[in-house]
Amino acid sequence: MNQLSKNRSWIDAMKGFTIIAAISLVAGTATSVQASVDFADERIEWVVPFKEGGGSDTWARFFAPLISENLPGQPPVVVKNIPGGGSTKGANYFDRRAEPTGLEILGTSGSTQFPYLLGDRRVKYDYKNWTPVLASPTGGVFYVSPELGIKSAEDLVKLRGESIKYASQGATSLDLVPLLALEILDIDVHAIFGMKGRGAGRLAFERGEVNVDYQTTSAYLQKVLPLVEEGKAVPIMSWGVLDDNGDLKRDPTFPDLPHFAEVYEMIHGSKPEGTAFKVWKAFFVAGFAAQKGIFLPNNTDPEVIEAWAKAVEDTVASQDFKNKAKAVLGSYPQAVQAKASKAFKVALDMDESDRAWVRDWLSTRYHVRF
């Protein structure tokens, strides 16, 4: 046993050594970081403000062991679920309690970003205090029932005046993105709330209780695509993805589907503009293009941040990650380092007039009380 663990630590040391050697070859400065930050004999707690088993929990648990291998000292990374208040509770906890040691990190999702953007009174956290080291994107596809008789986005105008029903979790949930999208396209949608999740919404669609729906990429591929093949669902558009300039472009997973800005142009005959579209885009980024993120707390030492950023970067670059990620995360490029910061900057910098506009829209259109 003793001999075995000795061998093991020797191998680990060799592994660490090889990594250090490799890094020093590639980037000369990285060695000093590796030397000064060491998490050996520590345990990293990853605060996830959601219940066990949900999408964000699965995402974090997928990443945890992979990141662990790439952190200096290979500390175990454990997930600490603090659900409640639509994820505001766990985020508040992190903002209040986390020590800037690099031993506590936060995983957020669109559900954490949205209340922050909307100025929910339960939000006591400020994203500006935290440093992102990873932004995980996803996409979304909007599809309709064949009974509506439309084949593609060009026909969307025909839906004006039809009875369009959408099963939703709530107007301030991720569903804000499809609801606002339809509003911008001047399609009157009747939203039925109280769904327990996107899965329940899809079930309502399959039962014919509603006639439009959207799903995020992985759910779409697994559960809606078979319906499309059977002729029970018609895909209309994707939300798109952000390019390096922060503009919308087609989602590489769905190259045949127009993205929302294209559809806007088809319907309105001009490039997207105006407050409504600006707000939609902010929420799209916060809910999809940078849906999930890993954050380090306020006042974290730059060296610790660098060590984390490096570990996350190495993780997403590793072959192991690439082999496994597609099934769990879809095939979107994970944003690290400066890209992660930029993605969240775009997502979370909303000016006051836009915030006031969306709050006003939610109160008048969906009777949301803030």
Add this chain to the structure above:
Amino acid sequence: MIDAFLAALATATTGTHLLYLVGGVGLGLAIGIFPGLGGIAGLSLLLPFLYGMEPTTALAMLIGLVAVIPTSDTFTSVLMGIPGSSGSQATVLDGFPMAKRGEAARALAAAFSSSLFGGIFGALVLTGFVLVARPVILAFGSAELFMLTLLGLSMVGVLAGNSLLKGLGACGIGLLLGSVGGAPATGEYRMTFGNFYLMDGLPLVVVGLGIFALPEIIDLLRQNRAISEASELGKGWLTGVSDLIKHKWLALRCAVLGCVVGALPGLGGSVVDWISYGHAVQTTKDKEHFGNGDVRGVIAPESSNNAKEGGALIPTLLFGIPGSGSMAVFLGGMILIGIEPGPSMVTTNLDITYTIVWSLALANLVGAGACLMLSKWVARITTIPYALMAPFMITIICFAAYQATRDLNDLVALVGIGTLGVLMKRFDWPRPAFLIGFVLASGMETYLYQAVQFDGWQFLTKPGVLIIGTLTLISIFFAARHTSDNSKSKATENDRAQDTESRPKRATNLRPQTLFATAIFLTFAYGLYDALQQSFLGSVFTASVCAVMLVISGAVLFKLASGRIDDPVNHDKEVVEEYVSNQGIASLFHYLYWIIGLVISCYLFGFLISVTGFFVTFLLVKARTSLVRTAMLTSSIVVFMASLSHIMVLDLPNGLLQSAIALPWPLG
């Protein structure tokens, strides 16, 4: 299909698969014995280890754990009157009285063999049904689910006990408390007093523990005895098994119920046990013993709650929609090991589905078998003096309640609901009816609103709705027959009693009951007031419930206030059981104050310090154990709690002390 089925059998019976399956079962047993921890805690303990495991092996562990929880949670339900999980709440009603009578082994044996039967039955049904389930599940829309909640609610009739008015009233309190928090249609916050904790609604675990477990603990402490005073416990082990054989048709019907309700996404597993318990009461002729330790009251919920897991796997596998909390974690586990549920589970991945089915059957066999073996020994726990057990029980219940949302307010809610439970127990407002209302409230409101939005009121003419509606009427008919039977037999009993001058004691001072009924009445009045502040869609459900309940609780109040001593609404346990005249029995609130003290202390000094203090004082003052023994028991609970919180990556509740100064782990 046959190929996949046999190939799956070969996979499921390989050595490694079996080994991991048994490992999962072992963990499930260990976790399930603690009330309130259940499947979610167990699965999240397991999730970190799934990484890198071979998918079918990992599945074996997951299934082993999920399958055994509804079996092992029976231990606390029967032995201590603490519902082990939301699936075994109904088991408490008859299982615990049996344990008190010294028939713990018989109750456990009946429960475990029913669990085994239900579990295997569930797996069998899953085998065939999974292939055709898709259209069946799609046939149950919001309208049909709403009707099912009504069917569930009709069980209140048979669970109402002596006074139907009080049964309905109790159910109404449940409905009202169940709608605290965000309204499904509008997201408006109802009855939250601006409190963030209440905005998410009261957690079922906390309500279940508060309403059942705390009153039982307090009652046993007041009587200051062991749970069972019978000297012989070993007997009855085989009786329990033969009880199941005797009532095989009941078990079969309840297993079917379990499968059906479990398979419907959205209704959730927490009503299954109540529906089958109600069914057992409705369909038996001699009902007097229900609630006082009738073995059928154990067989019914236990055979259904294991069958439920087989049913619940169907929407999880086919649609990726988990029917319960533990299914949600199971789903997360599947995705982690690279299996994305969906329609492919019955086509290209059918072999995986059948591996799951076989594993489920095997896990039930192993799990129930192990529990059955253990039951004879574990039953002895009921002979330990309760003053020694109580601090452990209270600590574990607090810990379990804290699991619900990991908030100190969970403990406050526990004590609040516990107080309500103590009073409801004393004045015989039936707590099962309360719990049914609580469990069904949010589903009822949501599905009604959605059904009306989807189809308009024409939803009432859908064939499925009509069928379930008819079933509901039949159920109410049986319930009505049951109550009239009951009052008839009561009447004859009373006649006889009058002859022999041994009429049961009745309270003559109705003042305490009147006060309680007034409080209930005012609660409904407040609920109505609160509803009127909201928009129409956010208020219509609670306002209607409160309006009806004001009439019902008003009627109870009127009867009590006008001093009708012979009316069935009059019941005061303190008088009936002659507690008031007995000097040796502590006052009703005595032990509640102890628990309140513990919670206040948690606010000030955090959980671990408070529990230490509570243990030491309680053991020295109440149990009068020696200093050495006190120290031993206290340190064992502290070590246990600290290591559990470390393994589960969970902070124990912190108090003001911890926010003022930084303390080292585990104190801070």
